Amino acid sequence: MKIDERHLVQLAAVIETGGVTEGAAMLGMTQPAVSRTLSMLERRIGEPLFIPGRRPLQPTPLGRQLGIHGKLILGASRKASETVQGFKSGSAGRVRVAGVPFFMDAVISGMIASFQMREPDIMIDQSYGNMPDLLSELDANQIDVAVTPIGTQDLGPDKLFEPILPGRNVITCAVGHALLRERRVTTKHLLAYPWVAPLPGSPLMLDLHAILHSLGISELAIRYSGGSLLSVVNYVSSTNALAILPHSVVFSLRKENKISIVPLEIPQPERTLGIITRRKAYANSAARKFADHVKSEFMDLKRLIERHQRSIVWGQGPFLSEREKSPGER
Secondary structure, three states: OOOOHHHHHHHHHHHHHOOHHHHHHHHOOOHHHHHHHHHHHHHHHOOOOEOOOOOOOOEOHHHHHHHHHHHHHHHHHHHHHHHHHHHHHOOOEEEEEEEOHHHHHHHHHHHHHHHHHHOOOEEEEEEEOOHHHHHHHHHOOOOOEEEEEEOOOOOOOOEEEEEEEEOOEEEEEEOOOHHHHOOOOOHHHHHOOOEEEOOOOOHHHHHHHHHHHHHOOOOOOEEEEOOOHHHHHHHHHHOOOEEEEEHHHHHHOHHHOOEEEEOEOOOOOOOEEEEEEEOOOOOOHHHHHHHHHHHHHHHHHHHHHHHHHHHOOOEOHHHOOOOOOOHHHO
């Protein structure tokens, strides 16, 4: 025997409220409509659902069992409605975010944590990738938000880029490194120590090559490559090796007191870190809410990083151009 689920929901509402009028009001229905449903259900199963003459209405053993099933359906229906409402408002759902590895680990992961403290019902799925991979994943609808540095590349009309931080790199070393005691860092100093290679295909790898080109250096003594951010930091802090990292990443790790910035101006990339999304209207309101959270967090972070940058006495070192050198230095 097939029983209409809607009839069980109405039965559960009447049992829960103790009256047909009250049950109808709970469901937003009329009292005659619910009465007809209960009469139809009793005729169909051939058994009474309520004990005659009892007020408030008291279900029979069979009516009580059927009411339990109806209550489960009613509960599931309410949860489904809440899920739809939460998805549309951005207070529930799933956000797929991907970005360049070091930056995701050092900066964005903390922003994900602060976001979920406010929005505990939103699931965040984080992954990694460089620009070509991220654009492909956006096109394939495999991610909702990409966080990556970008230069002058035209993303086309279907993507939106929202800048959050100017690109700036620094040379890093262990706290207490001998290079930090030098009055003026030269090319010879940079060649005297081993280096950590950035991840293959990453923007940092391009930036390292740009530095080598500006110095007329063909290659550095690479002693370590391919590590995660944690492994690179641990390696640099335990050796005399040098590494190039985004200033924002080093700033985020400052409380760990493992690595320091070599106060040396280096050629900076013509790139800006930002958020890339599909330009079409957001079907996933939670993704829009997350992107707005990241932009808001970066407004404060940007000011702190700029203040930290101004507190460092930067030396021009080997990157001082011939035009800027004093006559005694030429």
